[in-house]
Amino acid sequence: MDSAVIDTQMVAESLRLMLIGMSIVFGFLMLLVVLLRGMSWFAARVAPADFHELAAGAASMSRGTGAAGNPMADPAADSELIAVMAAAVARYRARQGG
Numbered sequence: 150m151d152s153a154v155i156d157t158q159m160v161a162e163s164l165r166l167m168l169i170g171m172s173i174v175f176g177f178l179m180l181l182v183v184l185l186r187g188m189s190w191f192a193a194r195v196a197p198a199d200f201h202e203l204a205a206g207a208a209s210m211s212r213g214t215g216a217a218g219n220p221m222a223d224p225a226a227d228s229e230l231i232a233v234m235a236a237a238v239a240r241y242r243a244r245q246g247g
């Protein structure tokens with residue numbers, strides 16, 4: 150009879166410990182969500198307006214609605230995009246030393 154009481158107490162203690170641990174993890178994850186949303190809000194307030202325009206242009210290109218996604222688009226825009234990308238790669242390689 151004594152071992153049944155001890156087993157019940159151990160199960161109750163393990164459930165209590167599990168709930169404490171899960172509560173701590175849940176609280177940490179909620180804190181992380183709040184911090185990330187706050188950082189996103191702050192970055193949106195601080196970022197210059199032209200950054201939002203560039204981001205919108207990049208999003209349209211990734212969806213295939215911009216110059217890079219449209220095969221009938223202006224070839225000058227494609228060549229300008231290629232030149233910008235080549236300059237970015239060259240700058241990256243120069244910084245990396247490779």
